Amino acid sequence: MERRVAVALWQSARPPHAFTEVWCQELGGLGELAALRARLRASMTGTPTVQDPERDHWSEQLVLIADELTSNALRHGGAPVAAVLARRDDQWLIAVRDAAAEVPPSPAQGRDPGLGGFGLYLVADLSTAHGWYAEPGAKTAWAVVDGSDGPH
Template sequence: MIRRWAPAGLADLTAGRRQLAAALHDGACPSGAEKGAVERLLLAYEELASNALRHGRSPVEVTVTSNTTSWLLEVSDAAAAQPPSPAIGRDPARGGLGLYLVARLCDAHGWMTDGHCKTVWARIDYTRAEIRSTAPQGRARPRGHRGRDH
């Protein structure tokens, strides 16, 4: 595990993102990790954790782990009965497009619940710098599923 956070507000989220960036800069980043992949991880962290704080229920917990090719970002909150809900038909100027962004940034993503908490997760391949080129043109569609990659 790289690190675990329990943000209670948006200021904690910003501090956690800085701590993650510092940890990756100070040796937690695997050799061969692309700089663009680090940026994708930091942005996915910000999007998923802010969604949990804004739309979920306390406590919120964020965990980043790594394996031989990727990072796994997991964000859980106590709103188990409230699935992630992408904005549909909303003016982009009003926000709410974070799940679409995460779908585009990450190599796999989804969510699951154990009845007590909901966990939204994203896997980022750290050997690839760029955003996935196989994503469909236009808006990427988030995949809401229970724990399986598509």
């Protein structure tokens, strides 16, 4: 039963249409995650640091999602790794591509929570939509966050 829940949680699906790419950033290692987080915040709220936690909670959800997806890609997927930020009205899409087309996202199962590996569950909980898809030579995991509570 637990395996079916995890598989159902991360279905192969393309992201919703009509998002416009804001930027794409290639990453070579985990040391570049701080710069990615700052760039995400700056793109969504106008500042690279959290200024108003009450107002910026939605953007911090996307920052956390991006951090989880990107660190997974860097640890398990292999180079090249790229993160794409896209927007459609008040919806924000983060899509992270890596070279492991044959390795689908796999939420941790039957593991002590202290050992980690539960980031994909977190992504599913924080996003309004999420999924992944494979193409020849690449896999992309993606998630959408609703920014309607944020600045316009």
